[in-house]
Amino acid sequence: MRVAIVSESFLPQVNGVTNSVCRVLEHLARTGHEAMVIAPGRGPSDYAGFPIRTTPAFRLPFYRSFRVGLPSGEIMTALEEFKPDVVHLASPTVVGASGMTAAARLGVPAVAVFQTDLAGFARQYGMRGADAAIWGWLRHIHVRAARTLAPSSATMSELNAHGIPRLSLWGRGVDLQRFNPGHRSERLRRELAPNGEVIVGYVGRLAADKRVHLLPGLAELPGVKVVVVGDGPAAKSLRRRMPDAVFCGLRTGTELSEILASFDVFVHTGANETYCQAVQEALAAGVPVVAAAAGGPLDLVQPEHNGLLYPADSPEEMRAAVARLASDEDARTRMSGNARASVLHRTWSALCEQLVRHYETVSSEDFQPHEEDLGRWKPWKARVAEPSEAHAGT
Structure with a gap:
């Protein structure tokens, strides 16, 4: 198949969207498909042997490391030249909306992968009245997709409640070699916690939407050493509030595997996770998890089996859950033994094979986009014969 991926972010920006797109590209390369990527900002010219086309982007003033793409006629041009069988929209918002419009005009079915809780993100930054506008915009994108893939059962229910049609469940895979209990290092543990403390770790962006302001409450627990892996706009304030915690900064590859x-x-x-890859990676590494009982972790954390869940609006119960595990070595050992087994079936290979089946299904269907695009929708072969019209309105 020929797969065009339009992504809201890509390398060098590292996040859940980028990670998923990279794993999909690697799978497509291994299995003999053709692909290309359209993504905002400066980045590599290729990945896994596939070309990367970039579009304009700007940085958020309150989050300089986060780039937001801008609509561009380059998206239509790139899709016309590549002639895909399917368009994969990775967390479509702005660039993805342009990709959806271009796909509809070209008569190419689109699979939209819902990945970011934008409404929850906005609330964490004080934009509490934006929910209706955000969901209205997301509906505008997703009603034109041949299929929307939700990463978790909780997210799927929320999408359904907001009128998003043609939903299917598609989770995330985990690299079981990279995230493995075998990477546990006693040498590293002595460096991180020289007094033999229980190591309570966080891995992720250090930003308001991840509610990292809750971490200082854990640093006060007796016998606990808090270790933070990641970077972001909240890093400076966290370092000031947790002088005894260990801040590792952004880590990747074997360093991250060993630390985790x-x-x-x-x-x-966090309480707005559509999936939460970091939780899955911790479980694969044999580490019991304490997470909010909301969103993606509901599918991953089985209370008393591989971790504990706390009410999302109760920092006190989060602290109590961590304190309980920190003081109960037997419970930690039992849950650690169950953690890896709980995600063994969630490999990227299996998930990507499932994704390709979604591609094949929508490519074989005679899908009609939302009524606003019906007047200009024609089959792909007809569009090829009318190249000038395909550029109309871009």
């Missing part, structure tokens, strides 16, 4: 496997407890403070 060396935790005793993994804590996730």
Whole structure:
């Protein structure tokens, strides 16, 4: 198949969207498909042997490391030249909306992968009245997709409640070699917690939408050493509030594998996770998890089996759950033994094979886009014969 991926972010920006797109590209390369990527900002010219086309982007003033793409006629041009069988929209918002419009005009079916809780993100930054506008915009994009893939059962229910049609469940895979209890390092543990403390770790962006302001409450627990992996706009304030915590900064590759496997407890403070890859990676590394009972973690954390869930609006119960595991070595050992087994079936290979089946299904269907595009929708072969019309309105 020929797959065009239009993504809201890509390398060098590292996040859940980028990670998923990279794993999909690697799978497509291994299995003999053709692909290309359209993404905002400066980045590599290729990945896994596939070309990357870039579009204009700007940085958010309150989050300089986060780039937002801008609509561009380059998207239509790139799709016309590549002639895809399917368009994969990775967390479509702005660039993805342009990709959806271009796909509809060209008569190419689109698979939209919902990945970011934009309404929750906005609320964490004080934009509490934006929910209706955000969901209205997301509906505008997703009603034109041949299929929308939701990463978790909780997200799927929310999408359904907001009128998003043609939903299917598609989770995220995990690299079981990279995230493995075998990477646990006693040498590293002595460096991180020289007094033998229980290591409670967090891995992720240090930003308001991840509610990292809750971490200082854990640093006060007796016998606990908080270890923070990641970077973001909240890093400076967290360092000031947790002078005794260990801040590792952004880590990747074997360094991240070793640090994560060396935790005793993994804590996730966010409450707006559509999936939460960090939780899955911790489980694969054999680390029991404490996470909010909301969104993606509901599918991953089985209370008393591989971790604990706390009410999303209760920092006190999060602290109590961490304190309980920190003080109960037997419970940690039992949950650690169950953690990896709980995600063994969630490999990227299996998930990407499932994704390709979605591609094949929508490519074989005679899908009609939303009525606003019906007047200009024609089959792909007809569009090829009318190249000048395809540029209309771009």
